[in-house]
Amino acid sequence: MPSNVLDKFRSLISELPLIDKSSASAAATRDAVLTKPAGALGRLEDLAVWMSGWQGKHPPTYASPQVVVFAGNHGVCDQGISAFPRDVTVQMVANFQNGGAAINQLADAFGASFSVLPLSLESPTLDFTKGPAMSEEECCEALQSGWNSVRQNTDLLVVGEMGIGNTTIAAAVSAAVFGGSGADWAGPGTGLSMEGIQKKAAVIDAGLSLHADILGDPILVLQHLGGREIAAMVGAILAARHNKTPVILDGFVVGAAAAILKKANSSALDHCVAGHMSAEPGHELLLRHLEKEPLLTLRMRLGEGSGAALALGIIKGAIATHNGMASFSDAGVSAESSS
Numbered sequence: 001m002p003s004n005v006l007d008k009f010r011s012l013i014s015e016l017p018l019i020d021k022s023s024a025s026a027a028a029t030r031d032a033v034l035t036k037p038a039g040a041l042g043r044l045e046d047l048a049v050w051m052s053g054w055q056g057k058h059p060p061t062y063a064s065p066q067v068v069v070f071a072g073n074h075g076v077c078d079q080g081i082s083a084f085p086r087d088v089t090v091q092m093v094a095n096f097q098n099g100g101a102a103i104n105q106l107a108d109a110f111g112a113s114f115s116v117l118p119l120s121l122e123s124p125t126l127d128f129t130k131g132p133a134m135s136e137e138e139c140c141e142a143l144q145s146g147w148n149s150v151r152q153n154t155d156l157l158v159v160g161e162m163g164i165g166n167t168t169i170a171a172a173v174s175a176a177v178f179g180g181s182g183a184d185w186a187g188p189g190t191g192l193s194m195e196g197i198q199k200k201a202a203v204i205d206a207g208l209s210l211h212a213d214i215l216g217d218p219i220l221v222l223q224h225l226g227g228r229e230i231a232a233m234v235g236a237i238l239a240a241r242h243n244k245t246p247v248i249l250d251g252f253v254v255g256a257a258a259a260i261l262k263k264a265n266s267s268a269l270d271h272c273v274a275g276h277m278s279a280e281p282g283h284e285l286l287l288r289h290l291e292k293e294p295l296l297t298l299r300m301r302l303g304e305g306s307g308a309a310l311a312l313g314i315i316k317g318a319i320a321t322h323n324g325m326a327s328f329s330d331a332g333v334s335a336e337s338s339s
Contacts, residue, residue: 005140006219009238013264016241019271024053027060033327033335043295047273047315048322054246054271055155059323062316064153065112067309068236069096069103069160070146072229073124075133076207077165081200083191086124086164093118093162102302103160106309110316112158117149119228128172128207132224134231142228146235150243156315157240157247158275159254160305161229164190169227170256171282172204176221177256177263178289181205187252187281218263226260233257241271248315250308251278251301255286262290276300276307 027049032038039045051060071093073086095101096116107114119142125133134142150157163169171185182204186197207225214220222231234257240247249258249272261268274292277283279301287294295311328335 005144006136009143009235010219010264012238012242013261013268016265016268017244019053020056020244021053023056023058024049026058027052027322030058030327031322033329034322034325035328035331035333036325041321044314044318044321047318050273051156051246051315051319054244056244060319061155062319063155064151065110065156065158065312066151066154067103067107067112067114067158067160067305068149069116069162069305070229070232070236071116071118071121071162072142072166072227072232073121073163074165074169074227075124075127076129076168076203077124078127079129079199079203081168081196081203082165082189083196084164089162089164090121093121096162101304102306103304103309106306106312110309110312112309112312113151115149116162117145117232119145119232125227128225129203129210132211133226134223134228136223138228139223139226139231142231143235146232147239149232150236150239150245152243154240154243154245156312157236157245158250158305158308158312159233159236159247160250160308161233161253161303163227163229166227166229166253167280168200168204169225169230170253171200172207172225173221173230173256174259174282174286175204175208176211176215176225177218177259178286182208185282185285189280218260222260230257234260237261237272238268241268245271247272248275248308248311249273249292250275250305251303252280252283252286253303254305254308255283255290258290259286275309275311278307
């Protein structure tokens with residue numbers, strides 16, 4: 001039964017694997033003897049230790065990075081909260097499949113596999129101002145699709161999304177999980193005017209009011225205010241944790257999926273880093289709630305996993321320096337003279 005599947009996911013969120021302290025310690029020990037002043041590589045050093053600990057091995061690897069984009073359509077678009085029609089979701093999925101989107105180029109640039117998973121695009125979720133966006137069964141199916149998408153050999157995961165109207169969904173989920181009104185979280189998305197943003201905020205407030213009785217339960221928030229691509233990303237991020245696969249989070253919409261996990265278990269995102277801070281206004285606030293410092297801030301607001309995919313290069317660099325640098329003894333360099 002669907003409720004049993006939701007209970008299964010609740011259990012998986014509550015019983016999370018922890019970082020492998022032995023592998024992290026081995027990475028920290030190696031970092032201490034590399035030919036550089038202590039801390040000279042900044043966050044690259046921390047990232048190498050983090051990667052080793054969550055992969056559960058030392059040295060860490062960058063051999064099978066995976067980028068997966070989930071696509072969903074939303075009934076709340078009937079409220080006129082997007083600058084583009086829902087048909088664009090289907091058109092962009094075709095563009096992904098043909099290799100023509102920004103995310104295709106970035107995945108290829110950093111040697112990552114790429115796939116896109118459309119989720120019942122012909123059947124948009126229900127308008128959350130009129131009822132639950134998804135039934136239990138639909139929510140469970142999306143969670144499971146995300147869970148199943150993570151490959152067993154993946155050593156670093158990027159999840160991305162495509163879905164006209166999904167910044168409204170992300171804002172509603174963020175407000176439901178962390179508090180605030182629609183005005184606190186709504187932004188321009190794909191290019192709304194100030195009037196459009198105000199309308200978007202009002203729609204979010206209507207959804208929050210209708211579903212006020214379930215806002216304390218993040219899984220029910222996902223079902224009632226979320227979307228299929230949001231649920232799939234929750235499933236994928238959770239699967240990565242259980243597979244000991246580190247994750248790079250993308251922008252506002254991916255962050256809203258991560259917020260569901262963070263609210264359900266405060267340590268659920270320990271295996272994640274924030275790839276970038278989006279130009280969407282709510283993302284900076286969301287990152288503070290998620291307790292994540294972005295690796296990049298480039299005024300990007302495309303979605304698709306593009307900011308996180310660009311951050312693959314930073315992780316690759318962190319691992320390359322950690323694994324490839326000589327130690328002081330190997331290089332015959334005096335540790336005292338390295339500063």
